[in-house]
Amino acid sequence: MxxxxxxxxxxxxxxxxxxxxxxxxxxxxxxxxxxxxxxxxxxxxxxxxxxxxxxxxxxxxxxxxxxxxxxxxxxxxxxxxxxxxxxxxxxxxxxxxxxxxxxxxxxxxxxxxxxxxxxxxxxxxxxxxxxxxxxxxxxxxxxxxxxxxxxxxxxxxGNYFKGGLTPVNFTTSAYDRAAHKGTGQAKVGGNYAASLLPAENAHENGFADCVYLDPVEHKYIEEVGSANFFGITKDGVFKTPKSPSILPSVTKYSLLWLAENRLGLGASEEKIDVNDLDQFAEAGACGTAAVISPLGGLEHNGKLHVFHSETEVGPVTKKLYDTLTGIQFGTVEAPEGWVQRVE
Missing domain, CATH: 3.30.470.10 (Aminotransferase class 4, branched-chain amino acid transferase, N-terminal domain)
Incomplete structure (x- = not known):
């Protein structure tokens, strides 16, 4: 090359x-x-x-x-x-x-x-x-x-997902991403090799990627493809899953802090049951590559649950995105120590 x-x-x-x-x-x-x-x-x-x-x-x-x-x-x-x-x-x-x-x-x-x-x-x-x-x-x-x-x-x-800040649909996977006492919290190659087949299955069925559930009970949300999940509840709480097999995302923990300290939301890292999606007004995936990708809908057991919209980003998700990217690009004041200048 x-x-x-x-x-x-x-x-x-x-x-x-x-x-x-x-x-x-x-x-x-x-x-x-x-x-x-x-x-x-x-x-x-x-x-x-x-x-x-x-x-x-x-x-x-x-x-x-x-x-x-x-x-x-x-x-x-x-x-x-x-x-x-x-x-x-x-x-x-x-x-x-x-x-x-x-x-x-x-x-x-x-x-x-x-x-x-x-x-x-x-x-x-x-x-x-x-x-x-x-x-x-x-x-x-x-x-x-x-x-x-x-x-x-x-x-x-450019953008990891084509279309940028545009909602996309995901589906839950029957495969496990990682075991609770495995390498899920480490960013190691094998975790991603194992994700290729589930992702391909999701793509073949018209979804952007798959959502992994916990490897023990297969009911709690873990990761969204190679990104972390978050949801904004109808009463204004930013929630993200807690599990021993989730990669601790720098973006996720930054959003947790920003949600509470810049947007005045509640913020919680806790177990999130895939059968309790009705609590969320908005949802998304977050990570370094994707930044934030709004979830339009999540299919589980053949039923598509739509969050804010399949075509429009929710207002809180948009505000989080603007705040985070503003800090990253230097147009919004950063918390102390969050940015380091190269030149």
Missing amino acids: AKADASKLDWNNLGFEYMDLPYRYTAHWKDGEWQDGGLTEESTLHISEASPVLHYGQSAFEGMKAYRTPDNHIQLFRPDQNAARFKRSCERLLMPVFPEDKFVDAVKQVAKANADFVPPYGNGGTLYIRPLIIGTGGVIGVHQAPEYIFTIFAMSV
């Missing part, structure tokens, strides 16, 4: 696809320690055919974005939270932790080096940043790798 050329990008029609940008950051762990890392133009990783990442899925990643502000600066949204979650994912899979301060610094280096690919302010585009760690080296027994590669690459992106 040829290197991307910023001068040839159509900023108003970006998708959510891989691009080979000029620079990425790479560091290697071997002999029990991290070697000095740095920026590189090499976009191909060379690893042993016996690397544990290939056989046993020893890998973890993060999803982040860099935003162009109206005064043409570039900033990150809560990168320290991604660094902390990356640390927890590494610990879960017995991988060496890349120091959190160096993680944030490396992300800034990648964003700055690829500054030409951060979309201009006003079109909704962002620079999506993907930190990744994989277990490498010649290992065939089931145990952790002797070596690791940590890398960060980036790409210019």
Whole structure:
């Protein structure tokens, strides 16, 4: 694949696809320690055919974005939270932790080096940043790798779901996303590989994606595809599911805080029964890639429950979206420590 050329990008029609940008950051762990890392133009990783990442899925990643502000600066949204979650994912899979301060610094280096690919302010585009760690080296027994590669690459992106802030319909899945004592709270590759078939089934039936229920009773909402669920109750409470197998979303916890402290709503993280959808006036999915995707309706056991509308975003969801993206793009005052400037 040829290197991307910023001068040839159509900023108003970006998708959510891989691009080979000029620079990425790479560091290697071997002999029990991290070697000095740095920026590189090499976009191909060379690893042993016996690397544990290939056989046993020893890998973890993060999803982040860099935003162009109206005064043409570039900033990150809560990168320290991604660094902390990356640390927890590494610990879960017995991988060496890349120091959190160096993680944030490396992300800034990648964003700055690829500054030409951060979309201009006003079109909704962002620079999506993907930190990744994989277990490498010649290992065939089931145990952790002797070596690791940590890398960060980036790409210019538009909306994750086509249509942007437009309601889409989902359906519940009979498959489990993760077990309560499994790797659901870690952002690891295997969780997403297991989601491909349920998502494909949902697409074939005309839905944007599927909603996973809890793996024990199959009645409590867990995740919406690869995003977190939230609902706005008819009496003004922002609710989001609580479960030991849900990935702790930086976006979700940001919305929880904003709902209570900026919008004056109640805010609660609790079990949400899929049979109790009537309590919600609005609902949506949230995450770094999707930001917020309104749920028009949710099909369960052959019946479609419609929330606010199948065609129009609800007023509270729109206000949450405007507040969150305003902070991310620098037009709304951010809570202390939520944004970090790159340049």
